[in-house]
Amino acid sequence: MKTAFLAVLLLISTSAMAQTDHIGTQASLPNHPRILLLKGEEEPIKRTIESDKTWEKMHTVILAECDALLNEAPIERIQIGRRLLGKSREGLRRIFYLSYAWRMTQQENYLRRAEKELLAISAFSDWNPSHFLDVGEMTMAVAIGYDWLYYGLSEQSRARIKDAILKKGIEPSLNPKYNSWLKSSNNWNQVCNAGMVYGALAIFEEQPELAKSIVNRAVDAVVLPMADYIPDGAYPEGYSYWGYGTSFNVMLISALEKAFGKDFGLVAQPGFLKTAAYLQNMTGPSGNAYNYSDSGLGGGLEPAMFWFANRLKDPSLLWVERTNLMNGDPKKLVRDRLLPATMLWSGGIKISSMAEPKELMWSGNGKNPVAMMRTSWSDPAAIYVGVKGGSPSNSHAHMDVGSFIMEADGVRWAMDFGMQDYESLESKGVDLWNRAQDSQRWQVFRYNNFVHNTLTVNNEMQRVFEKAPITSLSKTPLFMNAVMDLKDLYKGGLSKATRGVALVNKAYVVVRDELETPAAETTVRWTMLTPADVKLLGKNKAELTKDGKKLILEVREPAKVVLKTWSTEPTHDYDAANPGTIRVGFEVQVPASSKTALTVLLIPEKAVKTAGSKVQALEKWPKE
Structure with a gap:
């Protein structure tokens, strides 16, 4: 055990030598919860829900899905081919939803069901580092649950979950055998770095130097795929992978801003903010996507678009999302593992303000x-x-x-x-x-x-x-x-x-x-x-x-x-x-x-x- 720990320290120090110290002397972060939604920030979301029937419906859809999850058995480590990714995605969906429900209602049943899921995932033998997307999404899932439910979890549960984040999430990312995505310019870089940063933020006070190294590494690395938005925001991997890579890129930026009060220059990367217009125009009148490359045909609600609309102060970017909000099939909506982020990024935008775009x-x-x-x-x-x-x-x-x-x-x-x-x-x-x-x-x-x-x-x-x-x-x-x-x-x-x-x-x-x-x-x-x-x-x-x-x-x-x-x-x-x-x-x-x-x-x-x-x-x- 001591030898393994020393090897991790060596990997950290070797990696840190080549890093830019973006964080600097900042030694602490806000208390838990610190990822995406600070303590007390539930109140603006509640006001949005109370003032707009469509947002109320969305909130109700999420809670109804959480109610359905209460009697579901925790996911099991079942790998299909080279991937555990389906389980990682379902883990993220369940934990994000249940954690949201706990934050918004304080109902004990949501907390305990989420804890049960967290402990089951933490007990997996590993999170399949040979296909690191699986680790990225699972780490994000467990980090959100650990952070948002922190004071409701028993000390024993916290210890087991924290250890899993460290041993099954972050530490494998330090191994060159598994981290080639750091030099990739595709969605793997965006997803895996986002997951590792969430893990680092969750256990920041326990492992401050390691956590800082992970955040600094992510800020350095994610600019590689972000360069693909240059010059106009056209995402080269197409519609479905925009929904993957860009969404996790936004999850990363949003978490950094909430924890550190800044985005370390990522939002200003050329072409990035323009990509919202690309995604909006990729849906036809039928509601189907322009599905070139490895893309699915079916369009759907994109939570990240609400982040872009707020950042750009342009509600017309949500014209397509407006239709999905108002008319979306709840059974389809709740398959989106990032759906609760829509509530976080809604920014109080009313459905009536989502005007028709002018450019054809x-x-x-x-x-x-x-x-x-x-x-x-x-x-x-x-x-x-x-x-x-x-x-x-x-x-x-x-x-x-x-x-x-x-x-x-x-x-x-x-x-x-x-x-x-x-x-x-x-x-x-x-x-x-x-x-x-x-x-x-x-x-x-x-x-x-x-x-x-x-x-x-x-x-x-x-x-x-x-x-x-x-x-x-x-x-x-x-x-x-x-x-x-x-x-x-x-x-x-x-x-x-x-x-x-x-x-x-x-x-x-x-x-x-x-x-x-x-x-x-x-x-x-x-x-x-x-x-x-x-x-x-x-x-x-x-x-x-x-x-x-x-x-x-x-x-x-x-x-x-x-x-x-x-x-x-x-x-x-x-x-x-x-x-x-x-x-x-x-x-x-x-x-x-x-x-x-x-x-x-x-x-x-x-x-x-x-x-x-x-x-x-x-x-x-x-x-x-």
């Missing part, structure tokens, strides 16, 4: 540049278009560069499959995390360009380590558009590949590709994935039907083209099923050393008679 288009450059356009924020039948550039080499990315999604009349006509469950692939031996050009990752049906709404050239995959920038944009109301340079993704096959996507006259969508070939004939496939029934009306026109609505897909250029469909039947036994979907598009043979344009219109039924007859070259499209 948002774009962001960065590793995965995106643009989203819409005709309205309040009309459920509005047209919504999302388009992206970027690179397959980005964290959690697919070969979807140049792809787009499109909604109209409440239907997502042009769709993206998004992610496939990782365990379903890993359990069958798929080398999922190898991003090499010829790796097995790109054989997964949902991951390569053949099934995305982009181009396929000579039946080959996009170049993994190349990237496509957005080269021009316009928010012109009657011709919102974004143009991307895709040529590097098709090196050897195309010498020019420029794609423009426009929302025209607030009535229909144009997708135009301008291509040039090298000294060889080239085959180009244009693809759109859809959940609609597809009826081919002729060589260049198809009628898409879904939910009683219709959309016309019309190819204006080239003149000689034959539309066709392709199955979405999985190609391997490890691929997920894709029922109710089909690919529609066409192939063209482009002669060597020549130019061509592919122009496709997506026309909702009500705009069929008014869609323009001519689409100009991309160089003539409006630009900012």
